[in-house]
Amino acid sequence: MSRNCAIILAAGKGTRMGQSINKQYLKINKHPILYYTLKAFTQCDCIDEIIVVVAEGEMDYCREEIINKYNFFKVKAVIVGGAQRQDSVLNGLKALRNCEIVLIHDGARPFINESIIKNAILYANLYGATACGVKPKDTIKIVDASGFSIETPDREMLFCVQTPQAFKYDLILKCHMKINEEDIRVTDDTMVVERYGNRVYLYEGSYNNIKITTPEDLEMGKQILEGSSS
Numbered sequence: 477m478s479r480n481c482a483i484i485l486a487a488g489k490g491t492r493m494g495q496s497i498n499k500q501y502l503k504i505n506k507h508p509i510l511y512y513t514l515k516a517f518t519q520c521d522c523i524d525e526i527i528v529v530v531a532e533g534e535m536d537y538c539r540e541e542i543i544n545k546y547n548f549f550k551v552k553a554v555i556v557g558g559a560q561r562q563d564s565v566l567n568g569l570k571a572l573r574n575c576e577i578v579l580i581h582d583g584a585r586p587f588i589n590e591s592i593i594k595n596a597i598l599y600a601n602l603y604g605a606t607a608c609g610v611k612p613k614d615t616i617k618i619v620d621a622s623g624f625s626i627e628t629p630d631r632e633m634l635f636c637v638q639t640p641q642a643f644k645y646d647l648i649l650k651c652h653m654k655i656n657e658e659d660i661r662v663t664d665d666t667m668v669v670e671r672y673g674n675r676v677y678l679y680e681g682s683y684n685n686i687k688i689t690t691p692e693d694l695e696m697g698k699q700i701l702e703g704s705s706s
Contacts, residue, residue: 480597481525481575482517482640483568486510486538486583487557488531498531499688500583501541504697508541509688512586512701514548517579520593526550527571528583529557529564562662566652569645577601578648579640580665584688587700588640592681596642599677605648605669607641608681638681641665647674 486500500510510528517523528551530538535554543551553571557564565580572578577600581588592608599606612634618627641664651668662668666676684700686693 478576478597478601479524479574480522480577480579481527481572481645482523482579482581483565483572484510484513484517484526484528484581484583485557485561485564485568486528486530487564488561488584498534501537502688502694504586504688504694505701509586509697510538510542510583511546513581513583513588514542514551515546516586516588516590517581517593518548518550520590522594522597523550523579525552525572525575527552527568528554529568530554532556560661562652562655562665562668565665566656569649569652572645575645577642578645579642580648581640582687585639585685586688586697587682587684587686587704589682589685592685593640595679596640599679600642600644603675603677604644605642605666605674606677606679607637607639607664607666608679608685609635609637610681610683610685612636613683635678637664637666637678638685638687639664641676643669 501508517526528538538554555567555571558567577597579596596606612631616629616634617625620626647669651672655668670676688694688697
């Protein structure tokens with residue numbers, strides 16, 4: 477039986493939030509952002525183990541104020557992240573044992589749902605690499621250095637990638653080790669496997685699966701929560 481693990485990335489400082497506290501610990505309707513993220517993965521019966529990657533100096537706080545306080549029993553380890561996102565992912569991958577499918581998810585995306593998580597596992601098993609996302613609602617322009625529009629891509633060919641991004645564990649670990657050795661910088665994990673010739677299957681996520689990065693996102697998060705509980 478496949479063993480499915482999740483790496484939750486909560487090491488980002490979130491400077492755009494303008495707060496002294498890490499954004500994952502800011503509250504939306506009484507609970508920290510990270511609480512909602514871990515709750516979704518803990519309650520999903522197809523997730524066997526969770527690793528949380530945090531910023532240096534925040535391990536004890538995360539354990540005491542989030543994991544122990546809310547009894548997130550599937551969290552097996554809290555580890556320190558690296559200088560870049562990809563370093564944090566590699567640290568998380570190295571902390572896993574006996575994992576077949578791994579889901580990598582932003583701790584600041586608290587509105588992930590069970591259907592998206594289960595589809596990530598399904599498609600990772602089928603294709604080796606997958607990511608959820610949505611079609612852009614707006615027309616996208618490509619601009620030149622002077623600020624002039626030079627091209628308008630077909631919106632039907634565009635995809636706004638979200639997390640979780642899910643992979644066969646051996647594949648993503650091998651590819652992350654390679655980019656680390658080659659000192660290549662990437663912005664997400666699909667780029668890691670694509671660099672070495674692997675295709676990534678994209679499936680439908682949710683417009684509610686937002687990443688909390690600004691004060692405006694916090695307000696939107698409150699609206700999403702109120703809408704889901706009504």
